[in-house]
Amino acid sequence: MATNVKYYCMGFLADGTPSVRTFANTKDIEKNNEEYITELEQKVKNMTEEELSVVEIISAEEYNLYVNGDGTNSYIRDMETAKPKIKIPP
Template sequence: MATNVKYYCMAFLKDGTPSVRTFASTKSVENNDEKYITDLKNKVMSMANNEEISIVDIINSEEYNLYINGDGTNTYVRDMETGKPKIYVAPDPTQEELKTQALANLESEYNAQKEGFKKDLDTANLAGNTEAIKSIQEEFMAFNKAYEEAKNEILKDE
């Protein structure tokens, strides 16, 4: 993204995620105007709305574009050791997140299968087929038992 702005003042969270930002005066930054820079950083900090800001810094437009737009393939965060942009790598999901996802998948599968049982039962009822009704009911009971066992297996470490 082309811009005529050379410098920005940007706040970063402790994990390096970019937060609030504003333009910085090229002349003031290049002349190292300490009062201007301090006031600008304080302004950005006040814009943060209670976010836990780790650092506020002056960055150039190339870094700004990486933080905001990425490089077309990757997104970027601040490397809190070097102060430079680095490719964001999502953390591995926690055990709790994995359990939540597994439960959601199980629930979705259960609901889809249950709808199938309902349709089959309705069809058997309409046809007056008592053997099919009994068979569907037995299958549904076994299905419910398997669902509960699978759910308990997912939840067993809690």
Template sequence: MATNVKYYCMAFLKDGTPSVRTFASTKSIENKNEDERDKYIIELKNKVKNMTDDTLEAIEIILAADYDLYVNGDGTNTYVRDMETGTPKVYVPPEPTKEELQAQALANLESEYNAQKEEFKKDLDTANLAGNTEAVQSIQQEFMEFNKAYEEAKNNILEKGVE
């Protein structure tokens, strides 16, 4: 990322996720007068803190290269702040919980159920329009079996979870 900004002031959440940020004046950060530099940094950190209602874990002055990793990644990975070292680290998403897996399985089952139900409706409409009572009865029977299988699959997910 091409930029003329050398430093940023960035806030991080407890899990290292970058939050609000602003650029920092290179001249002020590299000021030889420690009192002026420290005063500027304190004011800048307060400015960043006031930019959000989130609970912030850390507010730091970072280099543009680190900022770029946090905001844009490296083309393959995304990055969060390592809260122990204060450096960027590759974000590894947590494994989904049992509840999340169960919710996803139920959503997939519901989606498949609704799609198949629409097919049954189309077939039933066609059979009704043709006056084919034998086909209507067959479709109705298949639909009842399909509903039973759906309920069993749903209950199985709810009772046993997903592996």
């Protein structure tokens, strides 16, 4: 999936399942604008009543794995490494 968005802000449940997300402004992320990032993370938290374990800025590549998978596998967040990992079906 092609996108012109470089970064997203995404919330994850305790088991690493991706939940709500929104796009993030590239300039503010690359300038490490702490006020913008804090407000964006709060916006994502307010988008759901689910208890999010982590809200963070992720790259478009990671976003695509979480949302679309790789064509074969689905992905969740590895809560130890903070990177996408293949979701093992129950």
